[in-house]
Amino acid sequence: MKDVAKAAGVSPTTVSHALNGKGVVRQETADRIAQVAARIGYRPSPIAQGLQSSRLGLLALVIRPLRSLDTFLPEGVDYFLRMAGAASLAAMERGYSMMLVDDPTRPGAPMSATAADAYIVSEPFENDPVLTMLSERHIPFVSVGSDPARPGRFVELATRDWEETVLALDHLAGAGAERVALLTGTDQNAWNRESEAAYRDWCARRGQEPDIAAFPEADGERIGPAAIERFFGSPDATRPDGLFCLTGRHAAGLNAAARERGIRVPEDLLLAAGSGALQNRISHPSVTTLDLHPEGIAARAVEVAVQLAEGAELTVPLEVPRATLDIRESTTR
Amino acid sequence: MKDVAKAAGVSPTTVSHALNGKGVVRQETADRIAQVAARIGYRPSPIAQGLQSSRLGLLALVIRPLRSLDTFLPEGVDYFLRMAGAASLAAMERGYSMMLVDDPTRPGAPMSATAADAYIVSEPFENDPVLTMLSERHIPFVSVGSDPARPGRFVELATRDWEETVLALDHLAGAGAERVALLTGTDQNAWNRESEAAYRDWCARRGQEPDIAAFPEADGERIGPAAIERFFGSPDATRPDGLFCLTGRHAAGLNAAARERGIRVPEDLLLAAGSGALQNRISHPSVTTLDLHPEGIAARAVEVAVQLAEGAELTVPLEVPRATLDIRESTTR
DNA sequence: CTGAAAGCGCTTACAG
DNA sequence: CTGAAAGCGCTTACAG
Numbered sequence: 001m002k003d004v005a006k007a008a009g010v011s012p013t014t015v016s017h018a019l020n021g022k023g024v025v026r027q028e029t030a031d032r033i034a035q036v037a038a039r040i041g042y043r044p045s046p047i048a049q050g051l052q053s054s055r056l057g058l059l060a061l062v063i064r065p066l067r068s069l070d071t072f073l074p075e076g077v078d079y080f081l082r083m084a085g086a087a088s089l090a091a092m093e094r095g096y097s098m099m100l101v102d103d104p105t106r107p108g109a110p111m112s113a114t115a116a117d118a119y120i121v122s123e124p125f126e127n128d129p130v131l132t133m134l135s136e137r138h139i140p141f142v143s144v145g146s147d148p149a150r151p152g153r154f155v156e157l158a159t160r161d162w163e164e165t166v167l168a169l170d171h172l173a174g175a176g177a178e179r180v181a182l183l184t185g186t187d188q189n190a191w192n193r194e195s196e197a198a199y200r201d202w203c204a205r206r207g208q209e210p211d212i213a214a215f216p217e218a219d220g221e222r223i224g225p226a227a228i229e230r231f232f233g234s235p236d237a238t239r240p241d242g243l244f245c246l247t248g249r250h251a252a253g254l255n256a257a258a259r260e261r262g263i264r265v266p267e268d269l270l271l272a273a274g275s276g277a278l279q280n281r282i283s284h285p286s287v288t289t290l291d292l293h294p295e296g297i298a299a300r301a302v303e304v305a306v307q308l309a310e311g312a313e314l315t316v317p318l319e320v321p322r323a324t325l326d327i328r329e330s331t332t333r
Numbered sequence: 334m335k336d337v338a339k340a341a342g343v344s345p346t347t348v349s350h351a352l353n354g355k356g357v358v359r360q361e362t363a364d365r366i367a368q369v370a371a372r373i374g375y376r377p378s379p380i381a382q383g384l385q386s387s388r389l390g391l392l393a394l395v396i397r398p399l400r401s402l403d404t405f406l407p408e409g410v411d412y413f414l415r416m417a418g419a420a421s422l423a424a425m426e427r428g429y430s431m432m433l434v435d436d437p438t439r440p441g442a443p444m445s446a447t448a449a450d451a452y453i454v455s456e457p458f459e460n461d462p463v464l465t466m467l468s469e470r471h472i473p474f475v476s477v478g479s480d481p482a483r484p485g486r487f488v489e490l491a492t493r494d495w496e497e498t499v500l501a502l503d504h505l506a507g508a509g510a511e512r513v514a515l516l517t518g519t520d521q522n523a524w525n526r527e528s529e530a531a532y533r534d535w536c537a538r539r540g541q542e543p544d545i546a547a548f549p550e551a552d553g554e555r556i557g558p559a560a561i562e563r564f565f566g567s568p569d570a571t572r573p574d575g576l577f578c579l580t581g582r583h584a585a586g587l588n589a590a591a592r593e594r595g596i597r598v599p600e601d602l603l604l605a606a607g608s609g610a611l612q613n614r615i616s617h618p619s620v621t622t623l624d625l626h627p628e629g630i631a632a633r634a635v636e637v638a639v640q641l642a643e644g645a646e647l648t649v650p651l652e653v654p655r656a657t658l659d660i661r662e663s664t665t666r
Numbered sequence: 667c668t669g670a671a672a673g674c675g676c677t678t679a680c681a682g
Numbered sequence: 683c684t685g686a687a688a689g690c691g692c693t694t695a696c697a698g
Contacts, residue, residue: 001691011669016693023694024667043470046448047383048691051674054378057443058432081414084433092435097445099391099432100417102425110390112430115379137376278611334675344685349677356678357683381675384690 001042008036019044059091059305060099060116062130064123065187065217079248079275079294080122086295087120090302096309098302105129117309120144120301126188140308144301144320145190155308157301158319161194164290167325168244168272169202171288175331177242177270181211181231183254184246195246195274211240217247221279224253228261242270248277251287255280255330271330285329296321334375341369352377392424392638393432393449395463397456398520398550412581412608412627413455419628420453423635429642431635438462450642453477453634459521473641477634477653478523488641490634491652494527497623500658501577501605502535504621508664510575510603514544514564516587517579528579528607544573553582554612557590565596575603581610584620588613588663604663618662629654 005012010033017023018030019037036042050056063080084100091098096117104113119141124131127149134141135154143156172180182199185192196212203210213230215223227250232239245251251273258265265271265285273280276289297320304316338345343366350356351363352370369375383389396413417433424431429450437446452474457464460482467474468487476489505513515532518525529545536543546563548556560583565572578584584606591598598604598618606613609622630653637649 012692013669013671013694014667017668020693026667029667038469041469041471043472044447045384045387045691046444047380047387047389048674049693050380050444050448051378051384051676051691052693054380054674056380056445056448058445058448060430081418084417085414088433088435095441095443097393097432097434097443099430099445100421101430102421108428110428110430111379111383112389112391112432114377115383115389115391136371136374138374139376279615282612282615345676346678346685346687347683350684353677359683362683378675381690382677384675384692385677387690 001044004033004037004040004042007040008033055117055309056115057096058099058116059087059096059302059309060101060104060113060119061087062101062104062119062121064121064125064128064130065189066102079277079292083122083294083298086298087302090299091306094302094306096302096306103130105133114139118142118305120298120305122301123187123189123191140305142301142304142308144297148188148190148193151190155304155314156318157297157304159190159194160320160323161191162198164274164292164323165195165198165244166202167323168274168290169199171325171327171331172242172244172270172272173206175242175266175270176333177240179208179211179238179240180242180244180270181213181240182244182246183227183231183250184212184214185217185250186214187217191274192246199244211238215250217250220247220249221253221256223250224255224257225260227254228257228263232261232263241268242272244272244274246274248273248275248280248287248289251289252277252279252283255283255285255287265330266333270333272325276326281326281328288328288331289326290323291326292323293321334377337366337370337373337375340373341366388450388642389448390429391432391449392420392429392635392642393434393437393446393452394420395434395437395452395454397454397458397461397463398522399435412610412625416455416627416631419631420635423632424639427635427639429635429639436463438466447472451475451638453631453638455634456520456522456524473638475634475637475641477630481521481523481526484523488637488647489651490630490637492523492527493653493656494524495531497607497625497656498528498531498577499535500656501607501623502532504658504660504664505575505577505603505605506539508575508599508603509666510573512541512544512571512573513575513577513603514546514573515577515579516560516564516583517545517547518550518583519547520550524607525579532577544571548583550580550583553580554586554589556583557586557588558593560587561590561594561596565594574601575605577605577607579607581606581608581613581620581622584622585610585612585616588616588618588620598663599666603666605658609659614659614661621661621664622659623656624659625656626654 001012001015005015018025018033088098101113122144124143124147128147131147145159146156200210263269273289280287280289307314334345334348338348348366351358351366421431434446455477457476457480461480464480478492479489533543596602606622613620613622640647
């Protein structure tokens, strides 16, 4: 910038004013400066510009369960892909860029990992160090779903795990299931916790014995055979005729494994999933899933993040949009 | 930092040294400083830190065709999702964050949109203003596929559009197609251009009349009926019995529309796509697609971007990995 | 309408 | 082992 000023025969102040349209600069001067800047190949430093406000116009999305999954953005995990995409778009629309960050607390993390104006942390783990770090450094953030060990302690978008579970379970019962089992994940997050609690409560109210198995999220479809064995390896009397499977990929694996085992969906087993993957929509039979509307969640989270970044009053409802049930063949007898 | 220095009774220099493990600081002093910093809630500014090096450890991915598509990260466009995910992971592994940027040349673009150390621009348009801007500002970037109007002008990862097209066309012919038509997109990028040129050349060598239709990428599966009408609305003699469809979503729409029209795939029509979507894998019949290995492309692009950002010698082969053909029911008679 | 000066929050030779 | 000083590349009151 000094070079431009020198070459144009003005002060850096004037260059700054001219190039940013601030202050008052005569049109001719401004034009001349623009010309010189272009000729010299002047490249403003966004970092230096950001130094004053200590803001970069950057948001970060930390999707915690990603580390549990086998690939970073695994195909078929509609939820996170749609969330990341929608979050990026929503950020752009509000004049921010969106950064995908792995884990800013990791030792080798790049400078940029902590450079965002605000963070969105999706599905934090129990006592999540990412939340701890952000909070210690007074970096604004919103979590989607609470830290199970510290609910309500930070700004969070409340999820509707409980009501969503009941929605799915009631649907299964309404479709004719008498004994509904639960297939959950092993991640220590609010979704798994709350859903299980809601399921237990639902069973208690119906006077049914809970039947729960947990398989690692990371194993995806591969859990199919093992899960079938777990639920259908025992004598007929205790077998479920309905199954609520939290993740779409687990449901897809189970759906395929059931078929191979000669268990007919939906005739013998009513199957519903708590989150959808494309697979569930186009499998045979197709699988009923909750649509959590990750785009809506992302949009809301971005809105909150922007307000936090700008130190504005929070005017956004701090809860995720209501999920809907996409009823498909697996629960239609 | 000044506050920490004051509170610890040392100079800012020492604080800096202690906190970053540079220079030489007595262990006790360092410990004391760390304590004070923690107590005060000191939060280092990555922006100020980056000011010296003018580097943030930030890479940016600009996926140009995204603007043509109906949603930002549309489901079923495996290619870009896999690319974005893999690029993020690859960046993390090399100590960088990855930012998804819409269009840094847009007037309202945030500061951060130009703050990356290096850019990856996927499938630039003709005379792409993004490339122009980056090049004018001397910001390092690598493009995946060349700007059709300026091939070889910038650092670019050469794509293999020509050989991939021939691979698919030869496969169709080998599977029994006598008259192969081409269904391309309307975006002005190298992929569409080169593929069409390769197709024309291939036809010329076989003495076949080219039969080409272009539909907007943005219309996705919806082009099905119109595309079928275009190719099969005319008298039998000129109808194709093989079709190479550049995008997976177009192929999925066409596949479904053919079925409705009573055109049997693969019996009446051999169908292959130039890029895959999950739909193509699990549709009935499943559709043969090229797998462009977006993960491999992303990994290589990130490698180049990192070397550019660090001013290192480019040691990466400047071409994308070879595509493979996933042969499925649509070309298996 | 333009510019000198201070400052944003750090790092880094260099001197002690 | 520690600190004073200059500087990274800008912006922003403020004075003229």
